[in-house]
């Protein structure tokens with residue numbers, strides 16, 4: 001069984017012995033990991049290791065064959081898909097999950113839609129019918145845009161903005177859902193060197209300011225090693241290693257399976 005990093009303290013996210021099969025391919029073979037509250041944990045490994053599949057299991061896109069997934073002690077592996085966000089999990093995608101024809105504010109409001117209980121997009125066009133909860137959601141999203149320096153582009157259509165800005169919009173939308181756990185799937189893809197470093201600062205700031213715990217899948221080793229306090233390595237659908245960035249860099253099995261080629 002997986003041992004949490006903080007002995008005696010229950011992890012916020014607790015994955016135990018999760019297996020998933022696609023036809024003859026065992027994409028995850030009894031994978032376990034724990035992420036403590038407030039941690040920025042990296043999930044790394046070669047292509048096809050099972051990282052995105054694990055994210056898809058945590059967010060209920062895929063059903064698990066065996067094992068368990070808990071958030072704050074509660075089983076979430078059998079939740080209806082529509083309850084995942086309200087359970088406290090938000091996610092960003094390898095390919096931006098942004099609506100290009102909507103404005104930045106509208107995209108971020110969509111992240112908060114489960115908080116106000118109504119049709120946020122409908123309310124955008126019916127301002128006088130806006131309920132108190134919808135007004136609160138707008139205030140909440142406005143404050144996030146200010147914090148993430150997106151206020152000046154709030155009314156810009158998303159497809160008119162540079163990629164680096166849209167990555168920030170995606171984080172803003174995820175935070176709008178008030179998650180306890182934020183899953184970031186290869187966020188550095190498509191960013192310039194300078195943008196990657198800024199992105200790392202942003203994730204740290206968001207963790208500190210909004211109290212979210214972060215699980216990051218990423219191949220950009222510069223970002224992973226500088227941002228994460230702990231790394232979990234998957235290989236061929238199995239746990240290969242776990243430890244601090246320094247431990248992982250020095251692990252001959254990880255170097256041979258992944259880092260030597262990354």
Ligand SMILES: Nc1ncnc2c1ncn2[C@@H]1O[C@H](COP(=O)(O)OP(=O)(O)OP(=O)(O)O)[C@@H](O)[C@H]1O
Pocket residue numbers: 022025026027045046047048049050051052053054
């Ligand atoms: N929907 C699916 N149907 C069939 N096979 C799948 C499906 N999703 C993933 N797989 C397979 O599961 C295995 C793990 O894939 P996964 O995408 O999770 O790896 P990954 O570690 O995220 O890789 P990468 O770093 O390239 O994104 C691979 O063999 C992949 O082909």
